Amino acid sequence: MITEEELFASIRTQADKEFPFVVYRKPGEKSVKLICQTSAETYSGEDLDTPGFVFAAFDSLNRSLLIPIAEAEVFNCNYENRPVSQPVPPQPEQPMPARNSQDQIKHEKLVQSGIDQIKTSSIDKIVLARAEKVKFHDPDPIPIFRRLLDRYEDAFVYFWYHPETGTWMGATPETLLHSERNRFKTMALAGTQVYEEGSEITWRQKEIEEQAIVTSYIDKELQKISEVKELKIGEPYNVRAGNLLHIRTDIQGSFDSSSALSRIVTALHPTPAICGIPKAEALQFILQNEEMDREYYSGYLGEVQLSKEVKRNSNRRNQENQQFASISRVSNLYVNLRCMKLEQDIAKIFVGGGITKDSNAGEEWYETVNKSVTMRRVLVK
Numbered sequence: 046m047i048t049e050e051e052l053f054a055s056i057r058t059q060a061d062k063e064f065p066f067v068v069y070r071k072p073g074e075k076s077v078k079l080i081c082q083t084s085a086e087t088y089s090g091e092d093l094d095t096p097g098f099v100f101a102a103f104d105s106l107n108r109s110l111l112i113p114i115a116e117a118e119v120f121n122c123n124y125e126n127r128p129v130s131q132p133v134p135p136q137p138e139q140p141m142p143a144r145n146s147q148d149q150i151k152h153e154k155l156v157q158s159g160i161d162q163i164k165t166s167s168i169d170k171i172v173l174a175r176a177e178k179v180k181f182h183d184p185d186p187i188p189i190f191r192r193l194l195d196r197y198e199d200a201f202v203y204f205w206y207h208p209e210t211g212t213w214m215g216a217t218p219e220t221l222l223h224s225e226r227n228r229f230k231t232m233a234l235a236g237t238q239v240y241e242e243g244s245e246i247t248w249r250q251k252e253i254e255e256q257a258i259v260t261s262y263i264d265k266e267l268q269k270i271s272e273v274k275e276l277k278i279g280e281p282y283n284v285r286a287g288n289l290l291h292i293r294t295d296i297q298g299s300f301d302s303s304s305a306l307s308r309i310v311t312a313l314h315p316t317p318a319i320c321g322i323p324k325a326e327a328l329q330f331i332l333q334n335e336e337m338d339r340e341y342y343s344g345y346l347g348e349v350q351l352s353k354e355v356k357r358n359s360n361r362r363n364q365e366n367q368q369f370a371s372i373s374r375v376s377n378l379y380v381n382l383r384c385m386k387l388e389q390d391i392a393k394i395f396v397g398g399g400i401t402k403d404s405n406a407g408e409e410w411y412e413t414v415n416k417s418v419t420m421r422r423v424l425v426k
């Protein structure tokens with residue numbers, strides 16, 4: 046364990062060297078982990094077989110990067126969240142985009158073309174995104190990362206740097222895959238509304254359906270993988286992510302061969318929560334129409350095949366509490382949402398939303414503005 050001061054000093058030292066690193070905290074945990082690569086080398090993370098931390102782009106044709114544990118120093122720190130003043134309803138500290146801005150006109154046009162495409166094709170859902178450029182005042186990324194840690198306890202909060210990708214940060218509510226030994230968990234997350242303290246939560250039919258089609262699509266895709274067994278789909282429930290609420294269904298199962306992990310990830314990514322249904326057609330529409338490179342936004346990131354020591358009690362009589370330690374392999378991958386790329390004094394905040402035949406372009410614009418609040422809030426002086 047290192048102290049908070051040591052943690053931030055180590056990040057600075059590593060950043061000065063311009064060697065790859067990632068520092069992150071998993072949802073609901075106190076411990077912040079820093080993984081510092083000991084060289085500037087580029088390693089590929091495609092196989093999901095080498096223990097390390099992977100950072101994969103949205104478009105699988107682009108490179109997936111890895112910081113291998115064998116090539117890195119790892120530090121852990123118990124981080125004490127500092128209290129945040131949280132105005133209700135939350136007020137973003139950065140100015141919101143102007144009404145009828147160029148960005149708004151452009152995004153609404155894109156969404157409308159998505160709706161038209163859905164109405165005239167076999168596509169059910171397309172997720173369309175944009176990047177919002179926000180100027181920030183303090184070029185030092187560490188205070189921004191600390192505010193992310195303080196504000197978003199229930200998210201996967203990270204700060205990643207690699208010479209190949211530049212600096213990225215995010216606080217994502219979405220798990221792509223957790224796996225331990227031969228068991229895995231994933232989730233279907235969709236539907237968005239602004240969280241308002243104390244008010245009763247109701248969803249429109251459109252949002253309920255949008256989330257349900259994500260669940261059944263994931264179910265169907267996983268069933269196609271022969272190594273996947275014991276698939277269980279939970280009931281949908283509400284989850285809060287910063288200033289927003291979403292509908293979530295938990296999905297779990299087991300697999301019976303070690304190579305199944307990368308097959309599951311290939312089947313899931315890009316999920317219908319960030320790409321669409323059917324996947325190939327939605328992807329093609331996105332790549333042809335979004336007019337931006339998503340880069341690592343809506344890609345995935347996280348721990349791959351890390352060793353975890355598991356202590357198990359022996360069941361044998363007369364050996365009370367005798368423990369056996371064994372090592373299991375654990376992966377924790379998240380979808381890279383509510384994230385931004387930091388370039389000098391400009392933060393590029395990436396935000397998107399799912400479009401179905403019943404969507405409205407104006408509402409979709411506001412959904413992306415609301416989603417941008419997660420990152421705007423931490424870009425203060």
Ligand SMILES: C=C(O[C@@H]1C=C(C(=O)O)C=C[C@H]1O)C(=O)O
Binds near residue numbers: 172174235237291398
């Ligand atoms: C695409 C994003 O979020 C995804 C899309 C959602 C939606 O369409 O309602 C909700 C949660 C996420 O699965 C994003 O945050 O950029």
